[in-house]
Amino acid sequence: MALNKVGYVPTMGALHSGHLDLIRQSMAATPATVISIFVNPSQFAPNEDLSKYPRTFEKDIAKITEVSNSARPEVEPVVFMPEVSEMYPSGIELDRSKQVGTFVEVLGLSHQLEGSVRPHFFRGVATVVAKLLNAVQPDIAFFGQKDIQQVSVVRRMVKDLLVPVDIVVGKTIRESSGLAMSSRNEYLDPDTRAKAAVLYRALMSADELFKSGVTDSSALIKQVETILLAEPVVKEVEYIAITDLETLTPIDTTHRGAVLSAAVALNSSSGKRLRILDNLIF
Ligand code: AMP
Numbered sequence: 001m002a003l004n005k006v007g008y009v010p011t012m013g014a015l016h017s018g019h020l021d022l023i024r025q026s027m028a029a030t031p032a033t034v035i036s037i038f039v040n041p042s043q044f045a046p047n048e049d050l051s052k053y054p055r056t057f058e059k060d061i062a063k064i065t066e067v068s069n070s071a072r073p074e075v076e077p078v079v080f081m082p083e084v085s086e087m088y089p090s091g092i093e094l095d096r097s098k099q100v101g102t103f104v105e106v107l108g109l110s111h112q113l114e115g116s117v118r119p120h121f122f123r124g125v126a127t128v129v130a131k132l133l134n135a136v137q138p139d140i141a142f143f144g145q146k147d148i149q150q151v152s153v154v155r156r157m158v159k160d161l162l163v164p165v166d167i168v169v170g171k172t173i174r175e176s177s178g179l180a181m182s183s184r185n186e187y188l189d190p191d192t193r194a195k196a197a198v199l200y201r202a203l204m205s206a207d208e209l210f211k212s213g214v215t216d217s218s219a220l221i222k223q224v225e226t227i228l229l230a231e232p233v234v235k236e237v238e239y240i241a242i243t244d245l246e247t248l249t250p251i252d253t254t255h256r257g258a259v260l261s262a263a264v265a266l267n268s269s270s271g272k273r274l275r276i277l278d279n280l281i282f
Contacts, residue, residue, distance in 0.1 A: 018182075106160070130157060258282050
């Protein structure tokens with residue numbers, strides 16, 4: 001264990017086993033762990049689900065207490081739940097043209113993949129993570145591979161802004177179907193949720209193909225697309241890409257360590273646009 005170090009797990013709450021795994025890792029690595037719960041307005045576009053995003057603070061605290069009691073019964077976890085006005089002293093409008101104050105943009109890593117569907121997203125993420133790291137001043141911050149582009153953006157932001165923190169990445173925790181856990185999975189009805197595991201199956205099938213010797217990225221991407229389009233729950237394939245982990249540049253010939261990422265919109269009984277994303281590292 002790293003003595004005198006502070007570990008930090010930033011979250012937006014609605015905690016699930018993916019978050020709890022990161023908390024456990026931090027508790028195992030450092031004597032003091034801070035967990036933040038903050039639903040960050042600046043990463044939501046005006047038409048997105050900021051007001052609907054699940055807020056389950058009491059349950060979250062109970063889950064943190066349970067993990068902490070089993071991992072480190074002698075230590076009280078610190079839960080940081082700032083107000084929007086504390087994190088955004090200049091105020092925060094979702095409409096970007098009305099925003100004032102300081103924002104952090106990680107150019108070159110924010111426009112592709114998730115950024116192609118949610119152009120505002122990584123500016124909001126980089127901004128809030130910079131603010132949270134300043135507020136908490138941890139030695140080690142823990143992020144999930146589930147949001148792999150976020151990891152690339154945060155690593156670059158920390159490097160470029162000379163933020164003195166180590167970034168550790170935890171593996172993706174999955175539901176028994178294989179679907180990557182996400183707070184937004186609560187939006188899916190049970191049938192859609194079960195069928196949504198097709199995304200993981202499609203990615204794994206490309207991994208199998210790669211292991212059998214296929215390295216042509218377009219063939220691997222085609223395989224993912226074919227499996228996704230054969231499942232009626234998939235309304236639209238938003239993107240499938242094979243990229244370098246650090247630069248997110250597309251790779252023509254896949255090699256070990258390259259990242260396969262994909263996102264799809266799902267058909268669901270609610271009629272709302274529901275999307276899921278996932279990735280694997282070959
Ligand atoms: P969020 O609350 O969605 O902002 O996520 C907080 C942290 O938990 C981020 O670093 C996410 O990448 C991570 N995370 C979310 N889902 C998972 C998962 N299924 N497995 C591992 N980490 C996750």
